[in-house]
Amino acid sequence: MLTALTFHAYAASYSVHANVKAVTLTKPATITSPTNSWLSVRTITVSGTCPVAWNDYVNLTDNGVFAGTAYCGSNGRFNIRLTLRSGVNRLQAQDYNSSNIAGPTSPRVIVVCTLPSTGGTFYITSDYAYTVQSPGVPTTFTIHIIGGIPPYRMTIDWGDGSRSTLIRQTGADVVIRHTYGWTTAAITSMIINVQATDASGAASTLQLDARIRNTVFAGNSANTTSGGMLGSVLRFLSSWLWLLWPGYGIILLLVISFWLGEWQERSRIKAKHERELRRRRARYATLHGSNSR
Numbered sequence: 001m002l003t004a005l006t007f008h009a010y011a012a013s014y015s016v017h018a019n020v021k022a023v024t025l026t027k028p029a030t031i032t033s034p035t036n037s038w039l040s041v042r043t044i045t046v047s048g049t050c051p052v053a054w055n056d057y058v059n060l061t062d063n064g065v066f067a068g069t070a071y072c073g074s075n076g077r078f079n080i081r082l083t084l085r086s087g088v089n090r091l092q093a094q095d096y097n098s099s100n101i102a103g104p105t106s107p108r109v110i111v112v113c114t115l116p117s118t119g120g121t122f123y124i125t126s127d128y129a130y131t132v133q134s135p136g137v138p139t140t141f142t143i144h145i146i147g148g149i150p151p152y153r154m155t156i157d158w159g160d161g162s163r164s165t166l167i168r169q170t171g172a173d174v175v176i177r178h179t180y181g182w183t184t185a186a187i188t189s190m191i192i193n194v195q196a197t198d199a200s201g202a203a204s205t206l207q208l209d210a211r212i213r214n215t216v217f218a219g220n221s222a223n224t225t226s227g228g229m230l231g232s233v234l235r236f237l238s239s240w241l242w243l244l245w246p247g248y249g250i251i252l253l254l255v256i257s258f259w260l261g262e263w264q265e266r267s268r269i270k271a272k273h274e275r276e277l278r279r280r281r282a283r284y285a286t287l288h289g290s291n292s293r
Contacts, residue, residue: 025103027051029058029078029095038112039084043205046080048093051103057209059094059128065146066125067091068207071189081193083205084113085123100129119200122148132187132211138179139210141192145171148198159190159210180210186217 031048046060050072057071058078068080078093093106125144133139145152150171156164158178168174180190190210197203 023052023056023097025051025056025095025097025101028104028106029072029093030106031091031093031109034109034111036110038114040114041084042113042115042203043081043083044111046082046091046093048078048106050076050078051095052076052097056095056097056103057130059096061092061094062123063088063090065123066128067123068205069128069209070191070207071209071211081205081207083123083203084111084115085121086113086115086117088112096130098130118202119149119198120147122146122198122200122202123204124154124194124196124206126206126208128208130211132213133180135180135182135212135214138177139212140175140177141208143174143176143194143196143206145174145196147171148202149200151199153197155195157193157195159192178210180212183212183214184217186214188212188214 029048029050031046033047034044046068048058050056050058052072057069058080059066060068060070060080060082062082062085067082070078070080072078072095082091089111091109091111095103095106097103123146125146126141127144128141143154145168148171150169152168152171154166154168154174154176156166156176156178158164158180160180162178164176164178166174166176176194180188188211190212192208192210194206194208195203196206
């Protein structure tokens with residue numbers, strides 16, 4: 001459905017905004033690990049299955065508070081890194097489609113962290129919704145700091161090899177921002193891990209995800225998974241062909257140079273042969289002219 005069309009007189013370009021109908025989610029995501037249990041560790045990975053393996057994502061909540069997100073992989077699974085709070089952690093997964101419409105909520109998994117608390121309540125959270133950015137366009141998230149003792153330190157792993165460190169003296173919301181560079185796929189999922197600590201040493205982890213769309217590889221297809229194995233092979237080849245195009249120019253120049261060299265060599269041999277033939281004819285004419293006298 002077309003939602004907006006923006007253009008200006010004499011403009012060199014215009015923008016079209018549209019909502020693409022997403023798959024309706026009728027089944028919940030399911031947490032397969034951990035199960036109901038007592039654990040003596042602070043950081044775990046919550047894993048599970050997705051009802052749809054394309055363009056849907058799963059938000060994890062801990063005691064009703066957003067605790068991380070992950071996009072579903074091609075294998076239909078998700079993985080979210082989580083810092084447990086001391087005591088009871090009621091975990092639930094909520095799947096969403098690319099229109100940010102929620103599916104059913106997963107059954108609850110209760111995990112009791114037996115490690116003692118390092119102080120009062122402290123954790124970080126955010127408001128996450130599906131968005132797609134292009135390379136070179138800043139990606140931003142707002143982080144909410146709940147409780148803890150200032151100052152706060154945040155270390156952000158952006159998923160592309162870049163890291164950022166922030167120090168905050170108050171518990172006000174923090175806006176984190178990063179610009180991703182060139183990607184070699186139509187859609188790239190960047191897993192972002194935010195690690196926060198307060199003055200008492202209490203820690204909290206929040207996993208986010210950035211979706212980067214490179215239109216060079218996306219082409220005109222809305223669903224880059226179409227075409228099955230053939231589509232995957234063509235996308236793989238197209239990415240390498242794009243990267244190797246300077247080599248094609250070099251090969252073409254070599255072929256042209258070889259052809260020119262071959263043509264010049266043949267012209268040289270032909271000219272030499274014609275000179276030799278003229279020399280022989282002139283000599284023959286001279287000899288026969290002397291004999292006739």
